[in-house]
Amino acid sequence: MLELRSYVGGRWIAGTGAPQTLLNPTTEEPLAQASSEGIDLHAALQYARSSGGPALRALSFAERGAALKAIADAIQSEREALLDLGIANGGNTRSDAKFDVDGAIATLLSYSELAASMGQGKFLIDGEGIQLGRSARFHGQHIAVPRHGVAVHINAFNFPAWGFAEKAAVALLAGMPVLSKPATSSAMVAHRIMELITERKVLPEGALSFLVGSVRDLLSHLGGQDVLAFTGSGETGAQIRSSPNVIRHSVRVNVEADSLNAAVLGPEVEPRSDMYELFLKDVVRDMTQKAGQKCTAIRRVLVPQEWYSSVKQDLAELLGAIRIGDPKSEDVRMGPLASGAQLADVREGIERLGGKRAYSTTAHLPTRGFFHSPVLLEDASDAVHEREVFGPVATLLRYKDNPAEIVTRGAGGLVSSVYSDDQEFIERMVSALAPYHGRLFLGHPKVELSPGPGTVLPQLVHGGPGRAGGGEELGGPRGLAFYMQRVALEGSRPVIAKLLGK
């Protein structure tokens, strides 16, 4: 069986001890094994800090951007093989796998373009110079410089390619070396990408390390110049945040966690209108794409009392037409969940939400593999505002006057969406929902090829307050701040001007 290895200290190394087995979630057949036992994580971090850091900092933004382009090219060169791996190891349909792999390429290219616009500098000038005293000689200027540590990235199982790329692109552009750890169960795509990167030698030695298997005691080796970005469950996020070493050294932590993303249908939107159809389409896509395993997927579907039965009936009809099965088949629209653990978690979550099933099916579900029917719930318990069921599951909710009051019971999310053409309603929703979200998607049928709220674009921030973890990634240049130290230079204006090459 294929043995996945880690790439640390400038070489590929296999773990020892009992490995974890990676399965094909469609067939439950084992595909590969991985272990991080025996790998010296302290040395791995130190190598990244001492080799990768200085090498990256010696490059200009434009040069770092060229490296990102080269990573995108490497992925592009084996796109078909990576899609096949996503289908096999992730239970992805081909469309799901494209969403992941093409998303990775697009994000890398977006940051590569941003880098080109940032030019030959190696650090950022932050704002205008500031006169501090009565005389112009006493001067201040903020700059942002790369931190001298390692950016540790702990990624979620659902986007092995994109998750790797969206974090790594930003850190590398900022000038920080990365140690990237994919979720083990679906690590084959990220592992192959890492092989491509090392084969092509597109990065300086130490700029990118890769760890498969358990994180073990990784967190206990982090220091005050390191940062950690985590995507996954709120529970694990809390464990990371409360880790004594992370607290002692004020390690910067970014968490993207649970999110009960809501979609609100405006009160004026009549059935069969273009806006109504867009709303249905986005809900169904978010429930079924990647079998609902997207942190941005719509979980709560808020519908005006008046159109409730209509929406329920239409969604049930659309969901009934989704073909579920082996994701290798071209006519299959939804594959299995990514692992047996996820399947168990989804089942437990549906129990927890309670209520009734407005739609679900047992017909045509394969008997092997981690398959689950799409489930549209209604009359659920209050747990619908607390428990993210990470699968093809959403809950219908009626509202009368104030949908925002219902949405904000989710206590902070990554994205919510509003489907309305009533400007007054949109304004009221944005005003009430903005403090609770990292992104608000305003659905409009006139936006062609709209990706819907579930797609994260590199130009916009991705993260959310409260339950969503309080993090923020991407957002074009905004994402760089996490990997840099802002520092105020204070002193004589000519001295500072010379320092900045002016």
Add this chain to the structure above:
Amino acid sequence: MLELRSYVGGRWIAGTGAPQTLLNPTTEEPLAQASSEGIDLHAALQYARSSGGPALRALSFAERGAALKAIADAIQSEREALLDLGIANGGNTRSDAKFDVDGAIATLLSYSELAASMGQGKFLIDGEGIQLGRSARFHGQHIAVPRHGVAVHINAFNFPAWGFAEKAAVALLAGMPVLSKPATSSAMVAHRIMELITERKVLPEGALSFLVGSVRDLLSHLGGQDVLAFTGSGETGAQIRSSPNVIRHSVRVNVEADSLNAAVLGPEVEPRSDMYELFLKDVVRDMTQKAGQKCTAIRRVLVPQEWYSSVKQDLAELLGAIRIGDPKSEDVRMGPLASGAQLADVREGIERLGGKRAYSTTAHLPTRGFFHSPVLLEDASDAVHEREVFGPVATLLRYKDNPAEIVTRGAGGLVSSVYSDDQEFIERMVSALAPYHGRLFLGHPKVELSPGPGTVLPQLVHGGPGRAGGGEELGGPRGLAFYMQRVALEGSRPVIAKLLGK
């Protein structure tokens, strides 16, 4: 004896139970008592959220700025009485008390001016609009809106006026209601300021609450829209960060903690030069102003081997001329430490640093009160890079080639300073030190009225990575981000344009 009260829920309320006694640290006489026992903190926060929040958000930036101006005016109107309170309750010399009170006024006025420039908006536009698709209709725009919670401010004992003002100014301007808690031992100045603010009714009800005494279970009532800014010891900062409720709700926390600020004399700076004299002056000021109780004070004095004896001798001479005693006396340059606990902590810290005393005195120290001699240490242990002694204590360190290597052993600080006219040396220091600091002060004798590295200016960020807590405050408009939620609006360009009033 005076009983300090809290202002919560729109009224003044005294605590019950055993109070803490506030002393005059010069005479050890009791001045006042304070307790937070029996105060319903949950209700206090809820009142701020439900009354203060909406009222502040209904104001424009310019209107919030006018309120800050009114607070500054209120402080100015009783400046003399506040200085007297600082002298009595803080052990401040009149100059120390001015540093605190005038610093508060200046910071409020600085943010009031910034507010005027921000105009009639109620939220921030963050960057340019972004075309997201092939067609210009698919559009993105980031904005920043006030969070819907309370900003809890836990301040340090050393700057009761400035500490209150620098945090409150930024939060109120951002549109968040504040609950401010001064350190109990020196709370009289902040308490009087709060009385002035409530007497003059310069803020909407609920916009500013005030808690004296212990924080008790305050943290357990915070939610995902609340934020907490703390200034104090790293140990307490770690306790706050690891509080289960703070972690569970991803409460945003800003910590300003320990910092082993270094001052580096350039290798080319000869004794008796203007640069040299400036260096000595700044070191002596930081050791003695507020009896060294400034989080930005120079703790490590890095001197080239060649000038070591000269600097040691000159500093000892200057320190010997500092008159210590009752801070009410006009010729006294340094008063006592703020409390018996601080005195014990300083004594313990000096023991911990070890080494020898290049300067200290027992002459003329009053026998009552919490007085301590200025102490210049040399040949100290490695603890000098770990243990902040929060008093009139600094340590001399020799360097040969690479002072930055010594400075960064402090593992993250608020500010370090470089005194040199050698541009190549300055560049090398800035490049090596920037990632480890929130501010770098470049000393230059041609900057008239230079405040030295120990003064925090509202226009520049204040905070530092690693040991310093990883926080960031002030920095003009930069400080607002902590109190606001950034959200990406994504959708149809005309809809977003109308939302933003374009």
